[in-house]
Amino acid sequence: MAxxxxxxxxxxxxxxxxxxxxxxxxxxxxxxxxxxxxNPHDPRAAYSLYPLDHLLFCDECxxxxxxxxxxxxxxxxxxxxxxxxxxxxxxxxxxxxxSRNCYNCPSCSSPLHVTQVExxxxxxxxxxxxxxxxxxYLLFCQYCDWTTLDIGVQFSRPTKITEQLNKARxxxxxxxxxxSEDADKTVSKQLRNHDDAFDRLSVFYTEQMDETGESxxxxxxxxxxxxxxxxxxSLYGGLTHGALKKSREKPQPMREAAGEEEGLATYSPxxxxxxxxxxxxxxxxxxxxxxxxxxxxxxxxxxxxRFKDELWPAATTLRTKRGKRCRTxxxxxxxxxxxxxxxxxxxxxxxxxxxxxxxxxxxHPIGPVQNPSFVMKSDHAYKDPILQPLSAQQFVLTLRNPIxxxxxxxxxTPATTPGRVASRVTILCPSxxxxxxxxxxxEALSSSTSTIRPSDGGRxxxxxxxxxxxxxxxxxxxxxxxxxxxxxxxxxxxIVPGSLRPTSSIGLRDDEVKETVEEAEDDDVLExxxxxxxxxxxxxxxxxxxxxxxxxxxxxxxxxxxxIAA
Amino acid sequence: MSRPAPGNRRSTKSxxxxxxxxxxxxxxxxxxxxxxxxxxxxxxxxxGVTMRGDLQRKQERPADGSESAAADKVSSTAITIGRGTIIxxxxxxxxxxxxxxxxxxTFYPLRIGxxxxxxxxxxxxxxxxxxxVHVGAGCVLAxxxxxxxxxxxLPGTVVPPAxxxxxxxxxxxxxxxxxxxxxxxxxxxxxxxxEEWVEGGDLRALVRKVR
Numbered sequence: 001m002a003x004x005x006x007x008x009x010x011x012x013x014x015x016x017x018x019x020x021x022x023x024x025x026x027x028x029x030x031x032x033x034x035x036x037x038x039n040p041h042d043p044r045a046a047y048s049l050y051p052l053d054h055l056l057f058c059d060e061c062x063x064x065x066x067x068x069x070x071x072x073x074x075x076x077x078x079x080x081x082x083x084x085x086x087x088x089x090x091x092x093x094x095x096x097x098x099s100r101n102c103y104n105c106p107s108c109s110s111p112l113h114v115t116q117v118e119x120x121x122x123x124x125x126x127x128x129x130x131x132x133x134x135x136x137y138l139l140f141c142q143y144c145d146w147t148t149l150d151i152g153v154q155f156s157r158p159t160k161i162t163e164q165l166n167k168a169r170x171x172x173x174x175x176x177x178x179x180s181e182d183a184d185k186t187v188s189k190q191l192r193n194h195d196d197a198f199d200r201l202s203v204f205y206t207e208q209m210d211e212t213g214e215s216x217x218x219x220x221x222x223x224x225x226x227x228x229x230x231x232x233x234s235l236y237g238g239l240t241h242g243a244l245k246k247s248r249e250k251p252q253p254m255r256e257a258a259g260e261e262e263g264l265a266t267y268s269p270x271x272x273x274x275x276x277x278x279x280x281x282x283x284x285x286x287x288x289x290x291x292x293x294x295x296x297x298x299x300x301x302x303x304x305x306r307f308k309d310e311l312w313p314a315a316t317t318l319r320t321k322r323g324k325r326c327r328t329x330x331x332x333x334x335x336x337x338x339x340x341x342x343x344x345x346x347x348x349x350x351x352x353x354x355x356x357x358x359x360x361x362x363x364h365p366i367g368p369v370q371n372p373s374f375v376m377k378s379d380h381a382y383k384d385p386i387l388q389p390l391s392a393q394q395f396v397l398t399l400r401n402p403i404x405x406x407x408x409x410x411x412x413t414p415a416t417t418p419g420r421v422a423s424r425v426t427i428l429c430p431s432x433x434x435x436x437x438x439x440x441x442x443e444a445l446s447s448s449t450s451t452i453r454p455s456d457g458g459r460x461x462x463x464x465x466x467x468x469x470x471x472x473x474x475x476x477x478x479x480x481x482x483x484x485x486x487x488x489x490x491x492x493x494x495i496v497p498g499s500l501r502p503t504s505s506i507g508l509r510d511d512e513v514k515e516t517v518e519e520a521e522d523d524d525v526l527e528x529x530x531x532x533x534x535x536x537x538x539x540x541x542x543x544x545x546x547x548x549x550x551x552x553x554x555x556x557x558x559x560x561x562x563x564i565a566a
Numbered sequence: 567m568s569r570p571a572p573g574n575r576r577s578t579k580s581x582x583x584x585x586x587x588x589x590x591x592x593x594x595x596x597x598x599x600x601x602x603x604x605x606x607x608x609x610x611x612x613x614g615v616t617m618r619g620d621l622q623r624k625q626e627r628p629a630d631g632s633e634s635a636a637a638d639k640v641s642s643t644a645i646t647i648g649r650g651t652i653i654x655x656x657x658x659x660x661x662x663x664x665x666x667x668x669x670x671x672t673f674y675p676l677r678i679g680x681x682x683x684x685x686x687x688x689x690x691x692x693x694x695x696x697x698x699v700h701v702g703a704g705c706v707l708a709x710x711x712x713x714x715x716x717x718x719x720l721p722g723t724v725v726p727p728a729x730x731x732x733x734x735x736x737x738x739x740x741x742x743x744x745x746x747x748x749x750x751x752x753x754x755x756x757x758x759x760x761e762e763w764v765e766g767g768d769l770r771a772l773v774r775k776v777r
Contacts, residue, residue, distance in 0.1 A: 080731075082730070110727070110741040319732060343714065351751065375703060
């Protein structure tokens with residue numbers, strides 16, 4: 001999901017790469033002085049830049065918070081298919097999967113459907129009056145036509161599919177018991193089932209724990225008990241004489257699982273004919289009938305599956321609803337409503353409502369401004385804007401203020417952009433004020449009147465851009481803001497994109513140049529780092545007239561302008 | 567600033583018919599069964615859109631038991647679209663159909679919520695698409711799929727039949743899978759004067775631009 005130009009990404013201050021950036025690129029001629037410049041081409045920059053809708057804000061810390069500097073807290077688990085909420089106690093026992101009738105196709109992952117088997121061809125004609133005797137159901141994928149008949153399973157009832165499936169699976173993998181000669185084989189067959197092997201292993205190790213006198217109440221919490229922890233500490237930590245003696249007194253060490261009864265899966269030569277069989281099957285059935293890795297990993301039941309006819313339906317994995325806490329002050333900044341079907345929030349403090357946001361557009365747009373996700377006609381294909389190198393272009397940088405106070409803004413940008421291609425950037429008016437945000441009604445009522453310069457109404461702007469100079473056209477001027485509405489201010493940004501090729505003066509080292517051109521793939525993307533500093537005052541006790549408390553917020557932004565033409 | 571009108575600049579007739587509630591319906595849209603289609607207002611139906619309002623649930627079915635009794639209560643509306651929704655060019659909207667035993671094919675009403683953007687060349691046959699959903703270009707929402715609020719369907723996705731997409735998901739692929747979650751700020755902003763519109767946000771400004 002590459003963002004369309006022009007975009008604005010915001011750097012979260014939590015990542016240290018927004019601080020010192022050590023760049024060894026020769027093109028970065030200008031050494032950074034007191035404050036390090038954010039380099040959007042730095043490989044680490046990708047980890048701290050976010051689009052605005054992914055950023056949160058902690059109002060206690062007055063800081064931007066990104067997904068990396070919040071702690072997730074699971075509010076509840078739910079099945080995405082039936083939207084049924086699963087109690088946390090049941091989540092683990094059900095392996096984080098829906099235990100109701102939700103299954104996914106093991107072949108293509110789409111949801112499966114309970115359908116009646118149409119084996120009695122005239123089933124359509126019969127009135128369904130309570131003849132439940134020979135009714136059969138199956139799970140059916142409407143996307144790829146996979147059915148449980150492919151694995152030879154059908155159900156007698158359309159409900160309690162999980163129960164019936166488990167029964168069918170058990171029946172399938174233990175059916176060899178009576179007719180196979182040696183019991184080993186059945187066990188090894190069973191061990192293909194991972195759950196089974198795991199159960200055996202866990203039983204074995206629990207027994208071992210009990211025998212050796214460990215008080216581990218279950219396999220999971222072996223390290224949980226203080227006694228065990230103390231023992232481990234004395235093993236690895238500084239050993240006092242007493243502790244050393246004590247640890248030597250410990251009786252025989254624990255034994256490992258040593259047999260299939262205990263859950264150990266070993267290779268035995270007798271498996272060879274099974275392998276032969278598999279090979280034979282692969283040869284005759286071909287590639288299409290073999291299970292892909294993805295299919296085999298769809299559910300633990302399929303881990304050993306080699307062929308498509310061994311694939312078992314995968315119970316739908318649960319999803320979570322998560323609240324998010326600030327990592328520093330632990331307050332909730334995102335708290336969704338616990339109901340699984342709803343998309344509302346109880347608490348939602350997002351960066352969008354708390355930091356001034358930047359947007360960029362060309363001063364003289366060549367074509368209609370396009371957002372690729374809002375292309376409404378398929379023949380209007382989106383193209384990345386192409387910038388001509390070494391020719392000055394002007395852009396309008398608009399800052400919008402979501403805060404209910406007047407905000408003083410200072411912008412700072414390096415004179416030349418960091419990275420291999422150095423473009424010159426000038427903000428004609430780097431410090432200004434933005435008016436406070438009001439509620440929506442104010443905006444609606446005043447938007448037509450309070451605009452100092454009405455945003456270019458269609459015709460005149462079109463004319464102006466056609467002719468280049470209209471008499472009424474305002475000229476961008478240094479130190480002046482371009483336009484101002486109630487809660488937004490626009491300034492002009494002058495950009496001289498650098499050339500992808502070095503200028504002709506160093507043309508003699510041609511071969512070396514070629515090498516560096518291929519250096520990085522997105523070097524031609526013109527991205528401008530801008531440091532935004534916002535200052536405002538808030539009333540301390542909420543009421544007007546009280547003492548004012550100054551507030552300040554600074555963050556790096558990266559404006560993606562376009563690609564520089566080669 | 568308006569988008570140049572497609573093709574030749576024809577006569578005085580504008581491309582869109584605007585209704586009292588602000589719906590804009592292209593003259594080049596193919597709409598069947600108009601009485602069975604409800605538009606919430608400020609909704610755009612663009613050129614080449616096919617809407618099959620004629621595929622409504624049959625009222626005069628022979629009553630054969632309990633299931634049809636429930637069906638009889640359902641109104642004859644086949645397609646409901648909320649406010650501020652944009653259906654882009656060459657999209658097909660077709661109520662989903664299921665053939666149940668004994669009664670032949672039955673169509674189910676299709677619901678689309680508010681501020682839904684449907685990209686060009688899509689095929690919508692879902693049971694419902696909730697509000698603030700962004701459907702990219704060339705998507706297929708197969709019959710009986712349900713897309714909940716604040717979802718983003720990336721271009722070229724095929725949402726498999728009867729899939730339920732939980733709120734706030736990003737869906738991609740053929741067949742469609744949930745590949746991620748939208749940010750918490752999904753759909754915030756936009757819609758304001760002069761502000762660029764955002765996916766999943768208020769589409770009023772965009773609707774106003776369509777002409």
